[in-house]
Amino acid sequence: MDDLHALPKFRDSLSTLYVEHARIDKYQQSIAMWDKEDGCVPIPAASLSVLMLGPGTSITHAAIKVLAEYNCLVIWAGEENVRFYAWGTGGTRSGAPILHQARLVSNPESRLEVVKRMYRMRFGESADNLRSIESLRGREGMRVRESYQRLSRQYGIPWSGRNYDRTDWSEADPVNRALSCANACLYGLCHAAILSAGYSPALGFIHTGKQLSFVYDIGDLYKVDTTIPIAFRVANESYHNIQQNVRHACRDAFRESKLVQRVIPDIQKALDVPHDLTLEFAPDQDPAMPTELWSPDNEDNE
16 A cells, blocks of 8 residues: 555445455465355455454465555454454554544543534434533433333333343343343444544543443444344344344344444544544655654744
């Protein structure tokens, strides 16, 4: 990839690829996939921004080197990317996205503005008249509880609240187990998108203190419309194999709704990313050359 100033478009049809039960190796100047059914299938590594490696996949050192040269993020995932296990190099080489995110989260006023935008994106209502995080959190909690109660009535499933014990998973009721599993699937997809776009999963705005705080923030944008309805529907259909059925339902729903194409544009909207952001800290023609040194704004340069 010659132009490192911009990230490859995560939403494009060739920018993401999921592979399972196959071997990936270097092929000419790119990579290829080998499996029993199709034999050798060349993969245009230059067109990829994310390669998702599912169960039963092996990849060689040479293939990883090619993907790194083409600035492609590699992640190790569960079936159809409904689990996120680990990631390798990839995303943008510009520090602009994470620096923009850090500036916003470090200032209480700009942080509150991001929270308000996330609230508007989630519920389609204005939050301008609410000045505190507590008031926003209260209205958000009310809307989520209303969603739980509405789906409880729709599917005839008793609902006594979000309650489960991590140390005794089997004691949770089916719908709570389904919700936990569905949310884990959603977080995996959001995590991959955040890393691909060059942001930090740890710098959250609503959530804070964990390495996945921003993942939880972005995942919450979609729960009411995706994982919560899926969990209640699956819990209503069967009490057996809840986790497996939820993963399959999330896989299908994410693909049909093209959720992966929405995540990065929604991140940019939530963070109010300027169009020319990547030019501010863009790498030069030599990606290995160190960038300029930082100096305080109020310090005279001699």
